[in-house]
Amino acid sequence: MLFGHQVSLLLILLLSIPLTYASDEQVQTSLSQLSLSLEQNPKQTLVKVDELNQLFIHPQPSSRFWFELKIIEAKAKTKLGLFMEAKQHLYELESYLPVMSKFEEAPAQIKLLQAQLAIKQSDISAGLLLLEQARNLVPKEHLTLRSDILHLLARALRYQANYSEAERVIKDAISLVAPIEDKARLATYYNQLGVIYDYMGSLQLALRFHEKSLNIQRQQQNQQGISNSLYNIGEIYRDLEKYPQALQHFKQALEVDKALGDPIHIANSHGKLSQVHLQLGKISEALEHSQEGIKLARASGANSDLAWQLSILANIYVAQSALAQALSVAQEALELAIEAKAKRTEHTVRIVIIEIRLAQAQYRQALSEIEAVMALPAIGNSYRATLLKYQAQALQQLEEYKLAMQSLEAFIDAKTQLYHDLDKQQALTMQQNVEFIRQEQALKLIQNEQALAKATLENLKLQRGMGASLLLCFMAVAIYIYKRQKQKQQFVELESDMMAESLAQKNRLLADVSHELRTPLAALKLTVEAMQHNIEPDPVKGFLKIQKKISHLDNLIKDIYQSAQFDNDAMVLDQQPVDVSILLNEIVEEFQPMYATKQQTLSFSEKVHDCICNLDAARIRQVIFNLLRNSHFYTSSNGKTQISMNVDEKGLTVLVEDSFPGVANEDLEKIFERLYRCEGSRSRDHGGSGLGLAICQQIIQAHKGDISASHSEMGGVAITLYIPHQSLLKSDS
Structure with missing residues (x-):
């Protein structure tokens, strides 16, 4: 309300006097407020621009106020999805360039807006061409305009899945605006960099x-910027399978988007809400948001966004087993994605179509679709592994066992390569973390230098004319030089140590996992070779053996990835009040049938009832699952496993212990190490990854607790979980 009142007063003032007499200060104030309004409320901005346009009976391209007003008008129309009007508006503005020579940034600014319009309409190629022209036209001294061009260029490169180049470009943009402390642009560029790192x-x-x-x-109270950040943080929570948090962020983003009025942003928020509802099994809510997103995307004429929205609808139809509808929608999405050159969306849609073909038992058609996708350029190992898996399934159903085995061999190779890619990615993440720390330290060093220089200057002013000033200045410079050199040396040592540690961790992980992968891969290859040479008399049993080994391999890679995420602090706990007694009772009931297969007994003893703890229930469930699974596998038939729980003034303690056999003393100290295998009776291959106890330790440590192993009085192993008192909320009962 205050902003609208100020603009109205300015409008009255400007309309009440001739334009030639309006002061530069008044004009600049009006333009600044319009620029701020453009980010907060583009609808209102367009109304104010139309009112200010009444000042001009005829176009005045020599007027700075007229030119800036037209630029704001083009931006507002683009934000509101009025693409045809914005395009025509920019063409008209471009026609006045010959008489706007004194505005040296005008040609680059118009090209930038034309590029933004093209990218909004999914014409990435045209957008890149216009951005290159803008970069050649922009004057070097116009830092903010240069950074805006780089920001849009990074977005276009991201759409083309060229993430490394997009990262480099957006960092160049940040380096331009960071020294001048342009907070609005810094926030936008940080958001863009976050999206790139997410991908x-x-x-x-x-x-x-x-x-x-x-x-x-x-x-800055920038509502559009807040919406963008909420949207992208929600996407990260969705990747981490934290769906309630993702849902909350996407809902908040949608409310802000509706207030601002950008149809593409509103459609995207609807699409994300549809995806999360689908993953939560809420089909009706997912369908409602999907249909709303599709309607907005169609009206905007953005084929790339529409293709993505239709791919979500296809997945909803698959979940409803409406395969014919799913196929029709997916084929429309594929045509739009190809037309828009949206590679990421195209690959996703093609996978959906193949899944539909398999569900319809159209195996020949599925194989044809798979071959078409495999022939596409730049297919990553993740997509390739999925395609080879589907190819083997289709060939198996067609009883073409020899070809199916070849697909399985290729699938094994792709899965192995995926592990190596994962290892490289983790090493890159470590390197980026070190680089980020280095940049922050460098920034702090610059700030310290500036602060010291400012303090020295002030001291010189106060002590001017006094003989002591020279001595004080000399001492300050000497201390500064000494501290700066010492700080630089400390930073170099820190950087060196961190890089060395990162490299050592990477090498250890690579060596351990390479050794661990060798056994299942060797067994898998032997089985495949046996089937190739007809040594295996029953192909069906042979495929069952292969699928079991593939499952083992998948579990191992999944555990490796999860453990690496914990190492990089990617785990986010969802701590809620949980009744631990009820949780443990539920888990014991779930495991009873498994223990009965070996005539083993499983019991739960609780010394305190109604213990409410502030925990991540899913993570604690994962810990207890791993411990009970290990106990079931390693304890002999007719053995016993017992869980007990106690709470005292220090915290919560859970004890899981079992009967014979046990482990040696030296093994007790090492069983929480990744990929460590005990010798003797507890080293049999039960299909585990060797990472279960290491992951348990990481989860408990994330709760600020501790996990330890000891000899059990029952003859086996006792695992003790301890979570300190500050994580507990005792029940009033």
Whole structure:
């Protein structure tokens, strides 16, 4: 209300006097407020621009106020999805360039807006061409305009899945605006960098930059920026399978988007809400949001966004077993994705079509679709592994066993390569973390230098004319030089140590996992070779053996990935009040049938009832599952496993112990190490990854607790979980 009142007063003032007599200060104030309004409320901005346009009976391209007003009008129309009007508006503005020579940034600014319009309409190629022209036209001294061009260029490269180049470009944009402390642009660029890191799989860095962006946007009260940050943080929570948190962020983003009026942003928020509802099994809610997103995307004429929205609808139809509808929608999505050159969406839609073909038992058609996708350029190992798996399934159903085995061999190779890619990604994440720390330290060093220089200057002013000033200045410079050199040396040592530690961790992980992968891969290859040479008389049993080994391999890679995420602090706990007694009773009931297969007994003893703890129930359930699974596998038939729970003034203690056999003393100290295998009776291959206890330790440590192993009085192993008192909320009962 205050902003609208100020603009109205300015409008009355400007309309009440001739334009030639309006002061530069008045004009600049009006333009600044319109620019701020453009980010907060583009609808209102367009209304105010129309009112200010009444000042001009005829176009005045020589007027700075007229030119800036037209630029704001083009931006507002683009934000509101009025693409045809914005396009015509920019063409008209471009026609006045010959008489706007004194506005040296005008040609580059118009090209930038034309590029933004093209990218909004999914014409990435045209957008890149216009951005290249803008970069050649922009004057070097116009830092903010240069950074805006780089920001849009990074977005276009991201759409083309060229993430490494997009990262480089957006960092160049940040380097231009950071020294001049342009907070509005810094927040926008941090958000863009966070999205790029999200797509690269570096979730920790992505979340860090999104939170930095959100903090600045809230300080600036930029509603559109707040919406963008909420949307992207929600996407990270969705990747982490934290669906309630993702749902909350997407809902908040949608409310802000509706208030601002950008149809593409509103459609995207509807699409994300549809995806989360689908993953939560809420089909009707997912369908409602999907249909709303499709309607908005169609009206905007953005084929890339429409293809993505239709791919979500196809997945909903698959969940409803409406395969014919799913196929029709997916084929329309594929045509739009190809037309828009949206590679990421195209690959996703093609996978959906193949899944539909398999569900319809159209195996020949599925194989044809698979071959078409495999022939596409730049198919990553993840997509390739999925395609080979589907190809083997189709060939198996057609009883073409020899070809199916070849597909399985290729699938094994792709899965192995996926592990190596994962290892490289983790190493890259470590390197990026080190680089981020280095940049923060460098920034702090610059700030310290500036602060010291400012303090020295003030001291010189106060002590001017006094003989002591020279001595004080000399001492300050000497101390500064000494501290600066010492700080640089400390930083170099820190960077060296961190890089060495990162490299050592990477090498250890690579060596351990390579050794661990060798056994299932060797067994898998032997089985495949046996089937190739007809040694295996029953192909069906042979395929069952292969599928079992593939499942083992999948579990191992999944555990490796999860453990690496914990190492990089990507785990986010969802701590809620939980009755631990009820949780443990539920788990014991679930495991009773498994224990009965070996005539083993499983019991639960609780010394305290109604213990309410502030925990991540899913993570604690994972810990207890791993411990009970190990106990079931390693304890002899007719053995016993007992769980007990106690709470005292220090915290919660859960004890899981079993009967014979036990482990040696030296093994008790090492069983929580990754990929460590005990010798003797507890080293049999039960299909585990060797990471279960290491993951348990990481989860308990994330709760600020501790886990330890000892000899059990029952003859086996006793695992003790301890979570300190500050994590507990005792029940009033």
